[in-house]
Amino acid sequence: MKTTENYVADITIEEAKNKTITNQEIVDKLIEIVGKDHVETDQKEREKNSIDTFRKWQKAQESYTRPIPEAIVKVHTAEEVSRILVFADQNGINVVPRTGNSGIEQGLESARKLYILVDGSEMNTVINIDTENMQVTAQAGTSLEELENHLRKMGYTTGHSPQSKPAAQLGGLVATRSIGQLSTLYGGIEDMIVGLEAVLPTGEVIRIKNVPRRAAGPDIRHIFVGNEGAIAFITEVTVKLFSYLPENSQYMIWQFETLEKGWKMLREVMVAGYKPAVARVYDAGDASIHSFSKGVEDKHILMFSTEGNALISEATAKGIKEIVAQDAEFKEMDNQVMIDWLNNLNWDHQRINEEIAEFGRTGHVGYTTEISAGWSEIHAIFEAVVARVMKEVPNMDGIGGHSSHSYINGTNIYFVYGYQVKSDDPEDEVTKYHHLVNKIIVEETLKRGGSMCHHHGIGKARAPYVKDEYESSFIVLKKLMQAFDPNNTMNAGTIIPIPFYEE
Numbered sequence: 300m301k302t303t304e305n306y307v308a309d310i311t312i313e314e315a316k317n318k319t320i321t322n323q324e325i326v327d328k329l330i331e332i333v334g335k336d337h338v339e340t341d342q343k344e345r346e347k348n349s350i351d352t353f354r355k356w357q358k359a360q361e362s363y364t365r366p367i368p369e370a371i372v373k374v375h376t377a378e379e380v381s382r383i384l385v386f387a388d389q390n391g392i393n394v395v396p397r398t399g400n401s402g403i404e405q406g407l408e409s410a411r412k413l414y415i416l417v418d419g420s421e422m423n424t425v426i427n428i429d430t431e432n433m434q435v436t437a438q439a440g441t442s443l444e445e446l447e448n449h450l451r452k453m454g455y456t457t458g459h460s461p462q463s464k465p466a467a468q469l470g471g472l473v474a475t476r477s478i479g480q481l482s483t484l485y486g487g488i489e490d491m492i493v494g495l496e497a498v499l500p501t502g503e504v505i506r507i508k509n510v511p512r513r514a515a516g517p518d519i520r521h522i523f524v525g526n527e528g529a530i531a532f533i534t535e536v537t538v539k540l541f542s543y544l545p546e547n548s549q550y551m552i553w554q555f556e557t558l559e560k561g562w563k564m565l566r567e568v569m570v571a572g573y574k575p576a577v578a579r580v581y582d583a584g585d586a587s588i589h590s591f592s593k594g595v596e597d598k599h600i601l602m603f604s605t606e607g608n609a610l611i612s613e614a615t616a617k618g619i620k621e622i623v624a625q626d627a628e629f630k631e632m633d634n635q636v637m638i639d640w641l642n643n644l645n646w647d648h649q650r651i652n653e654e655i656a657e658f659g660r661t662g663h664v665g666y667t668t669e670i671s672a673g674w675s676e677i678h679a680i681f682e683a684v685v686a687r688v689m690k691e692v693p694n695m696d697g698i699g700g701h702s703s704h705s706y707i708n709g710t711n712i713y714f715v716y717g718y719q720v721k722s723d724d725p726e727d728e729v730t731k732y733h734h735l736v737n738k739i740i741v742e743e744t745l746k747r748g749g750s751m752c753h754h755h756g757i758g759k760a761r762a763p764y765v766k767d768e769y770e771s772s773f774i775v776l777k778k779l780m781q782a783f784d785p786n787n788t789m790n791a792g793t794i795i796p797i798p799f800y801e802e
């Protein structure tokens with residue numbers, strides 16, 4: 300390959316659909332690009348990698364109903380990615396990008412039969428830790444946890460701390476518009492990202508430079524942040540750095556009786572202008588299953604942490620305590636309960652797999668769905684969803700939720716639910732239970748002006764509702780995606796279902 304400009308797709312969506320190519324031809328071409336050692340063709344491996352953890356039940360049963368990739372190809376450079384995407388684009392092969400493999404919204408399964416899984420997890424070089432300009436550049440397959448551990452030893456942090464930190468990698472974190480536990484202070488990934496490199500399905504490798512701010516037209520970083528592999532393959536990411544000062548952290552936790560007061564207390568703190576790191580409310584049902592090991596007596600939980608600069612952390616903690624003290628219903632607890640909870644919060648692949656194995660043994664499965672809405676609507680959404688799910692979905696073990704990310708104008712709810720699967724057909728778990736719960740959550744949220752998706756991405760799970768989410772602005776999303784991916788080569792059916800894309 301001389302230049303990436305050589306690789307420009309010259310095929311229409313119709314032509315791509317009508318092309319026929321054999322598995323052997325696909326594998327041969329991939330081997331030509333990346334070498335034999337980086338192309339996985341084993342049937343069992345391909346089956347196992349045909350779904351993500353949206354289908355925990357199928358994983359537990361080892362029963363796979365989705366299309367199986369023609370091959371799993373490990374990439375190492377933007378140039379390899381470019382050549383693969385152009386090959387796929389010109390031959391009607393769907394491309395599912397992957398890095399950390401912790402996605403949970405059907406983003407890692409294919410909506411087309413003919414597809415390849417392009418895995419960037421070996422693109423894991425930390426390219427530049429620039430402590431003068433307070434930013435770090437790393438390849439898309441860099442593990443967030445490994446990067447964080449390294450940075451913390453140097454006295455820095457990215458401030459990004461999703462529960463999946465041990466499993467997720469930079470490319471996927473950017474592609475899904477992820478958010479971490481410390482978001483009230485550091486923001487979501489969209490606030491952290493400075494610049495990036497990505498490859499378009501037509502083969503161009505594009506780079507968005509690293510600057511403190513720009514007003515040179517629209518901010519095109521946001522075409523790639525949250526693209527869920529449906530516009531481009533992200534190969535490199537630059538995010539901000541902050542000072543890591545754990546000695547200044549403070550932790551505060553209360554239990555209380557009236558859930559509605561919990562959202563109100565979060566609002567008071569946000570409106571007063573404080574920026575805690577953690578700011579959360581757990582309803583009693585969720586609190587009982589969410590690792591609060593001691594001292595939680597069937598009550599709702601409110602908690603905050605503060606960190607960073609000593610004076611700011613101290614003042615923030617003092618201000619929050621003054622606000623909460625105004626309502627005697629909130630009873631302060633030993634903050635060790637919160638520290639223990641925090642220490643047990645993160646999930647690596649081993650823990651994810653152990654949970655799946657347990658689901659397989661018991662027949663009881665658990666999932667989450669996250670939404671956001673304004674303060675005025677959040678309690679009504681919670682109540683309506685809980686009531687409807689318990690009434691309309693069969694064999695529910697329960698549903699609860701928590702708010703984990705708050706803003707001046709509203710918050711999120713992370714619904715946590717479980718049910719017993721009573722069917723031998725592995726598809727039933729998705730269609731009769733999981734999709735039904737999602738549908739109720741989406742309906743009740745959209746009805747009240749919220750967003751059906753706070754941070755996991757739309758994937759394919761919530762794609763059917765994308766027009767309702769975007770309303771009159773759907774045309775902007777569709778034109779944007781079609782402009783960069785006219786043949787719908789990139790993760791077809793993710794964000795926009797194939798029929799909407801092509802109509």
Ligand SMILES: Cc1cc2nc3c(=O)[nH]c(=O)nc-3n(C[C@H](O)[C@H](O)[C@H](O)COP(=O)(O)OP(=O)(O)OC[C@H]3O[C@@H](n4cnc5c(N)ncnc54)[C@H](O)[C@@H]3O)c2cc1C
Nearest residue numbers: 398399400401402406461462463468470471477478528533
């Ligand atoms: C136990 C658990 C806890 C979680 N906690 C959180 C949380 O606190 N906050 C949060 O935001 N999310 C959370 N998630 C969801 C998930 O971890 C995030 O969505 C994460 O950002 C996915 O990153 P990944 O590297 O694993 O991506 P993958 O799972 O590999 O991919 C996810 C999606 O991104 C696309 N993608 C991946 N890599 C690229 C790339 N290089 N270029 C373009 N597209 C790409 C894929 O096609 C797919 O659609 C959690 C998941 C689990 C299982």
